[in-house]
Amino acid sequence: MKIALLGYGKMGKTIEALAIKRGHTIVLRCDDTSENDLKNADIAIDFSIPEAAFNNISKCLNNNTPIVSGTTGWLDKYNDAVALCKDKDGAFIYASNFSLGVTIFFELNKTLAKMMSNLKEYTIDLEEIHHTQKLDAPSGTAITLAESIIDNHQKYTQWKLDSNAENTVSISAKRLDNVPGTHRIKYVSAVDTLEIKHTAHSREGFALGAIVAAEWLVDKTGVFTMKDVLNIR
Template identity: 55%
Template sequence: MKIILLGYGKMGKIIERIALERGHEIAAKIDVDNRHEFDTTKADVAIEFSHPDAAFDNIRKCLSRQLPVVCGTTGWLERRAEVESLCKQQDGTFFYASNYSLGVNIFFKVNEFLARIMNGFPQYDVRMDEVHHTEKRDAPSGTAITLAEGVLKNVERKRKWVNKESTNRGDLFIESFRIDQVPGTHVVKYESAIDDIEIKHIAHSREGFALGAVMVAEWAKDKKGVLGMDDFLKF
């Protein structure tokens, strides 16, 4: 399989190594210096881990040229509906996940299961913490937003997520920390006057994200439509 890497930062380099180890070929490595140069006819799939400012144009270019694209960039999702509409118009392939780690996707499902239970116990308030390295541009993280969406879908007393402290009981507060040289950590906390319940995921490296992205690219290159991790993992 021939892969175009859109974004060649830390994640792009790990994806490259894992793809080569799995017998694939890197057709192009695109970053800010050569972002206008990639030839979509020379690849089977694109893996997009770039920057929020570049993601939309990268994805649009791939879809308009019938190149399946697997995207893990967060922070641009206000334009996601446009991308999904274009994918359908072009009969293309667009796969998006806020996190490609198998462990995180299991964590997403545990979060939703716990939220369904906690919906019946209004004495518990719920909040979230997320910690990332200082190079992480967006806050809250895409993973945190996905977790928040899982809570909002199942806990009726919560109406929306916010990224600042709020006294509104309908707000789900996500507190974001950016600290140098730390593992990515996400915590969902249910707190009451009697006790607290907490679930946590800690990512020790980027390896799990990169491997997941390559495995998804292997699977998605022959598929059509707007796809996500539920389709890949068949949860």
């Protein structure tokens, strides 16, 4: 594939290195783009910043360039991106986390929330830890986890940062040096604690997932998720 990298920070550079190892070519490296820049690209991978993401996605879809986006913090415009993709008969994948392991973790979280829904003795605690350069808090992954709990658990109706409010999934967001990403969900009662946890060891897991998604998306039409890429039903 000929790949346009929209966002050339640490993630962009990691994606570049892995993509080249997998036989792909990088034809564009930038933080913001025009439609003309995309003419030589088979697909674009966006890991830019929240302020640029929707603009990048729109330009790709208007240029009929498939786009994979892992930028978080812009989802107030997600439905607009979906509508544009459908209008242009384009191809688009967004994920708050492209790690293949996290995609499985999302499904474990959903299943566990359903199983715990009728057990009133348990309260929930959701914690995410990332490096100090991460701009948004809570992480997009933590929000995805919290929203899945809300959709599948009878007790919870909203999420908030560091909250003790009733019927609320409280998210704790910590920023520490050299932490690629850790997400932990605990169900706590007076007698025991049940916990699931995903720990990223490096950025390479996120980069590999984005490249796998891009390889899968080429020559397809529609709006997809990582569940489609991994054929999770």
